[in-house]
Amino acid sequence: MKNSGESASRPVILFCGKGGVGKTTLSAITIQLLCGRGDRRILAVDADPAMGLALTLGITPECSLDDVLSDEDSLRGGRDEVSASLDYEISRCIKESGNVSFIALGRPEAQGCFCAVNHLLKKAIEKLSLAFDAVVIDAEAGVEQINRRVFDAVSHLFVVTDPTKKGVMVADTILSLSRRTIRSDYCALILNRLKAGDGISLDTAAGFDSWCRIPEDSGIRFFDLHGGEPLLLTRTSAAARLVSYLGDLKLI
Numbered sequence: 001m002k003n004s005g006e007s008a009s010r011p012v013i014l015f016c017g018k019g020g021v022g023k024t025t026l027s028a029i030t031i032q033l034l035c036g037r038g039d040r041r042i043l044a045v046d047a048d049p050a051m052g053l054a055l056t057l058g059i060t061p062e063c064s065l066d067d068v069l070s071d072e073d074s075l076r077g078g079r080d081e082v083s084a085s086l087d088y089e090i091s092r093c094i095k096e097s098g099n100v101s102f103i104a105l106g107r108p109e110a111q112g113c114f115c116a117v118n119h120l121l122k123k124a125i126e127k128l129s130l131a132f133d134a135v136v137i138d139a140e141a142g143v144e145q146i147n148r149r150v151f152d153a154v155s156h157l158f159v160v161t162d163p164t165k166k167g168v169m170v171a172d173t174i175l176s177l178s179r180r181t182i183r184s185d186y187c188a189l190i191l192n193r194l195k196a197g198d199g200i201s202l203d204t205a206a207g208f209d210s211w212c213r214i215p216e217d218s219g220i221r222f223f224d225l226h227g228g229e230p231l232l233l234t235r236t237s238a239a240a241r242l243v244s245y246l247g248d249l250k251l252i
């Protein structure tokens with residue numbers, strides 16, 4: 001799964017996993033940690049229709065990629081094709097916050113397939129990522145975007161799971177699908193929200209390049225319940241463990 005290539009010099013980090021395992025929080029912490037290292041410009045991509053990353057980062061986007069397609073509908077009456085004329089509209093969706101540029105998939109209201117907006121997301125990442133020092137993507141929960149090849153190539157694929165059997169099963173499925181759908185330099189399993197006594201067999205990590213254990217964190221639970229300054233997340237014990245792991249991978 002390790003490949004050489006351009007992505008090695010510009011981290012493109014994708015967090016994915018079952019819903020509710022903490023991938024959005026870990027994405028936000030990673031973005032904040034990257035921002036704290038020099039003057040690097042970070043592209044933060046909320047690829048989940050739940051749009052939790054914006055809230056966690058304290059960013060309020062003015063429009064989303066789905067809004068762009070909705071506007072196009074009124075002009076041409078369809079969502080089947082994405083043209084180069086949308087470049088300006090894509091740039092309009094970017095929300096700047098310090099050295100973070102944020103863009104969101106959005107929450108499609110229309111019934112039916114998400115294919116058009118996911119295709120636009122893919123094109124947006126391809127066009128924008130080269131202008132940044134690092135890209136962090138919070139994927140949609142589950143396997144749909146992985147299966148549909150929304151993300152062609154990343155430097156680091158982080159598959160997040162909690163200790164539950166279902167979370168581990170989804171992680172295994174993502175690993176299997178990603179071998180056919182994503183070119184990645186590095187694929188890691190993040191065992192998140194572990195409590196004392198949780199027993200996860202190391203067999204779970206088989207097939208991944210490495211794995212990281214992150215403990216259940218009362219500070220993150222408090223943040224989720226009450227909100228607060230996003231930088232507070234970087235002062236949690238979970239963040240400290242993530243700092244150590246990302247440091248080992250030479251990402252920060």
